[in-house]
Amino acid sequence: MRLIENNLFFSALNTAVNMIFFASFVLLAFKSRIRCKINGLIFLLSIIMVSSVAVSCLVFTFDAKYPNYGKVAIVVWLALAVGILALIVENSLTQILFVIFVSVNMYNNLAAIALMISELLPFRWPDAFGLFVIDSILLILFAPLNWLLMIKLYKNVVKFDIPVSKFLWTLPVMLYVVFLLEFVGDYWKVPQAITFSDLVGMVLWSVSTYVVFCIITGVILQIHNSVKMQEQAALLEKQLQMQNAQYYRLSENIKATAKMRHDFRHHLLTINGFVENENTTALREYLGHYSKSYYARDNASVCQNAAVDIVLHHYLARAEEAGIEVTLKADVPEAMPVRDMDLCVVFGNLFENAVEACERQKNGRKFISLFAKPDGNQLLIELQNSFESVVKKNGRIFSSKREGEGLGLQSVLEITERYEGVFKTDMCDNVFTASVLINF
Numbered sequence: 001m002r003l004i005e006n007n008l009f010f011s012a013l014n015t016a017v018n019m020i021f022f023a024s025f026v027l028l029a030f031k032s033r034i035r036c037k038i039n040g041l042i043f044l045l046s047i048i049m050v051s052s053v054a055v056s057c058l059v060f061t062f063d064a065k066y067p068n069y070g071k072v073a074i075v076v077w078l079a080l081a082v083g084i085l086a087l088i089v090e091n092s093l094t095q096i097l098f099v100i101f102v103s104v105n106m107y108n109n110l111a112a113i114a115l116m117i118s119e120l121l122p123f124r125w126p127d128a129f130g131l132f133v134i135d136s137i138l139l140i141l142f143a144p145l146n147w148l149l150m151i152k153l154y155k156n157v158v159k160f161d162i163p164v165s166k167f168l169w170t171l172p173v174m175l176y177v178v179f180l181l182e183f184v185g186d187y188w189k190v191p192q193a194i195t196f197s198d199l200v201g202m203v204l205w206s207v208s209t210y211v212v213f214c215i216i217t218g219v220i221l222q223i224h225n226s227v228k229m230q231e232q233a234a235l236l237e238k239q240l241q242m243q244n245a246q247y248y249r250l251s252e253n254i255k256a257t258a259k260m261r262h263d264f265r266h267h268l269l270t271i272n273g274f275v276e277n278e279n280t281t282a283l284r285e286y287l288g289h290y291s292k293s294y295y296a297r298d299n300a301s302v303c304q305n306a307a308v309d310i311v312l313h314h315y316l317a318r319a320e321e322a323g324i325e326v327t328l329k330a331d332v333p334e335a336m337p338v339r340d341m342d343l344c345v346v347f348g349n350l351f352e353n354a355v356e357a358c359e360r361q362k363n364g365r366k367f368i369s370l371f372a373k374p375d376g377n378q379l380l381i382e383l384q385n386s387f388e389s390v391v392k393k394n395g396r397i398f399s400s401k402r403e404g405e406g407l408g409l410q411s412v413l414e415i416t417e418r419y420e421g422v423f424k425t426d427m428c429d430n431v432f433t434a435s436v437l438i439n440f
Contacts, residue, residue, distance in 0.1 A: 014056075014136075016053060017139070019048065026099055026103055026150065029150045029154050035089065036088050051080055082100055097169035105213075106213075108179055109179070110135065116202055117134050154217050157221060171212070303332040311347050338419065347372075350381070350383045351368070353409070361388045369384045420439050
């Protein structure tokens with residue numbers, strides 16, 4: 001086995017190309033969580049690029065003479081990569097560790113395959129240049145698979161901080177350790193002849209590693225989808241309860257209206273008596289009591305959309321029981337190019353979170369303000385509520401009822417993204433504001 005000593009330029013170029021390849025997919029996967037501006041992003045990526053080239057030279061070129069430098073360089077580089085990615089994206093450390101070690105594993109697997117192929121070729125060319133060509137071809141062939149893993153699958157995982165994914169980063173770490181102890185020790189440090197079976201074994205190891213990462217990512221998504229299905233089932237059950245309560249209120253209102261019609265002739269006789277006796281004081285007092293009784297029975301709709309109206313009535317009643325001051329102006333048309341289920345999820349989750357935040361509030365004025373109005377081909381929704389405390393990490397709001405990010409706000413985000421809309425939250429002076437824009 002020949003060490004790559006004769007051409008540092010192509011060794012550095014090969015490392016830089018690999019770095020650009022894997023970093024691009026990682027950043028695309030974390031695209032929704034990037035918090036750096038372009039200048040800061042370029043600066044931080046440049047640090048990673050330079051350090052990657054330096055580590056490559058230490059490990060592959062000088063490690064035979066100074067073996068400890070290579071091990072230390074790898075550890076320092078991994079710590080630096082984790083720290084820089086944590087500065088670039090707003091996400092949990094466990095997901096950052098997972099995606100970095102997945103990329104490192106695949107990078108090393110491809111590098112090992114390229115080295116073995118270069119050794120098995122019947123002709124010889126400059127080591128570093130040949131390795132650069134072979135590795136570039138392997139990157140091109142691997143690009144669709146990396147797209148499937150990082151963009152098609154893992155990009156969806158990035159949106160959600162699922163508790164079950166907390167310890168999954170340890171698996172790619174263990175696979176990386178096995179690679180360093182077994183393959184690096186056998187092929188990169190100890191000169192020996194490489195056979196075709198060695199190459200087949202390395203390819204099978206790489207394929208198995210890739211499949212394991214895909215399965216892990218798929219399991220995370222399935223768990224999330226399962227939780228979402230349970231949440232939707234609970235929402236359907238809650239909606240059915242809301243409908244039953246609404247039908248009960250309508251039934252009671254109909255009975256009350258029928259009774260008012262029956263008693264109306266008696267009220268007319270009483271009012272006529274006050275008029276004939278010119279007793280205006282008693283007339284005003286009587287009409288005042290009658291008006292209060294009439295409006296107390298009023299159960300008018302708060303919006304034209306029947307499904308949303310049921311949801312709003314449910315949480316209005318709950319807010320009233322909790323002594324929460326509610327200001328509501330919801331102009332939601334009966335027919336909209338948005339599914340009623342999606343509208344109920346958005347209004348229900350926002351209103352429920354607001355009511356629960358006010359119920360947990362021990363001091364100060366408790367209030368909720370909801371505004372919704374169609375504007376052209378968009379539906380604008382803004383909800384504000386008072387609160388005392390909220391769990392917030394890396395700019396993301398976490399649930400106070402379960403581990404991880406709040407499912408209600410996740411559901412709202414998913415629906416707004418489905419309609420290519422915008423969902424933003426803000427907190428200022430103990431007032432939480434949720435703004436939703438849904439495109440038709």
